[in-house]
Amino acid sequence: MAIKFSGEKYQCPCEGDIGQPNRIHGWKCAACGEYLQIYAEDRSAKQVIERVSVSDVKKGDLLVQDGSPLLSANEVLDVRLENGAYRIALREFGVLKKVSTDKEFNRILGSW
Ligand SMILES: [Zn+2]
Numbered sequence: 446m447a448i449k450f451s452g453e454k455y456q457c458p459c460e461g462d463i464g465q466p467n468r469i470h471g472w473k474c475a476a477c478g479e480y481l482q483i484y485a486e487d488r489s490a491k492q493v494i495e496r497v498s499v500s501d502v503k504k505g506d507l508l509v510q511d512g513s514p515l516l517s518a519n520e521v522l523d524v525r526l527e528n529g530a531y532r533i534a535l536r537e538f539g540v541l542k543k544v545s546t547d548k549e550f551n552r553i554l555g556s557w
Contacts, residue, residue: 447496447549448511450485457481471549472496484557487515493554499531499544507553508535518553 455465457474468474472481472495480495492515502508507518519535526532531544 447551450487450515452486454484455481456484471498482554483551485515485551490515491557492516493557494551495554496549497552499533499546499548499550502531502533502550502552506550508533509551509553510535510538 457477457479459474459477459479468481472483473479474481480497480501483494483496485492485494494509494515502521502524504521504523506521508521509515509518519538521533522536523534524531529546531541531546531548533541533544535541
């Protein structure tokens, strides 16, 4: 699981505004299977995020660490699967080792 921010609103391109998310598994839309767009607020920061499975994390993604403010995202420099766990190198942070395969991350899409 990844942390949730207060006052989240959920949208999907296929349905527009949705109240309570209708999800299939994880944070994907039940209708189209795409990740829901989450409009999150944290203090004065407003960012659109996706809550993605670690298996969908790619080089260049901006991830918010659990417990960090919404504005302090780190860029993924490298991600690889090693011995059944993920190893993720983050700019200005260092390396997350032995990340379990069911971990989710908040990935920044942009501000709103
Ligand atoms: Zn959808």
